[in-house]
Amino acid sequence: MFIVAVANSKGGCGKTTVATHIAAHFTARGFRTGLADLDRQQSARAWLRRRPGHLAPIREVDLDVEDGKLPKGLDRLVVDCPAAMTKQTVKDVVQQAGTIVVPVLPSAFDEDGTRRFLGHLLKLKPVRKHRRDVAFVANRVRMRTRAADRLEAFLTELEFPIAARLRDTQQYANAAADGLTLFDTAGARAQPHRDEWLPLFDLLERCVE
16 A cells, blocks of 8 residues: 655645645546545545545545554555644654655745754654655745745755645635545636646656556
8 A cells, every 4th residue: 555644744734635636636546545634623534524425435544443553455545644743643654654745835934844844754764764755745836926936945955856836726725615626626727726736646656666
């Protein structure tokens, strides 16, 4: 089973949006996909329960019920990690996940929080020795703004790739309200935003190989 952890100790950076879109991508590709929600707000779990039944299924996974064991019968598992992760939680995530996706917003507060989170990650040998893939997602970006330029410069300094740059749009909130992603909705307006995910999906496919 290939596990993707969507994680950042900074809250409000869009982890659930990223996790649900990755899970929807995997299930649309025909993989038996699970989504685990470790965040106290349980937004990913609520999204799953709103998801229409005619769409490709995503299995709700409760890792507490699984008692630390990985669920059987899945090809892919996406984990929506909590904010304010303890050092032990970070260690547990790194031990289990094949790839860690880190969403970051264009703000000084998010940069500071992400820097601290990466400090925890880099203390762990699997990350330090590049035995775990780590990738950033620049999230809710307004292109050609000072904040976007600052975020780009910040992420470029770090040793992990920027896998996607996602522009800010209300289409994400509208889709989430119905248990959908942008890939579940029709219409040409969403296509440029869908295209922004493709580099991340390509990276995840390479990580499985």
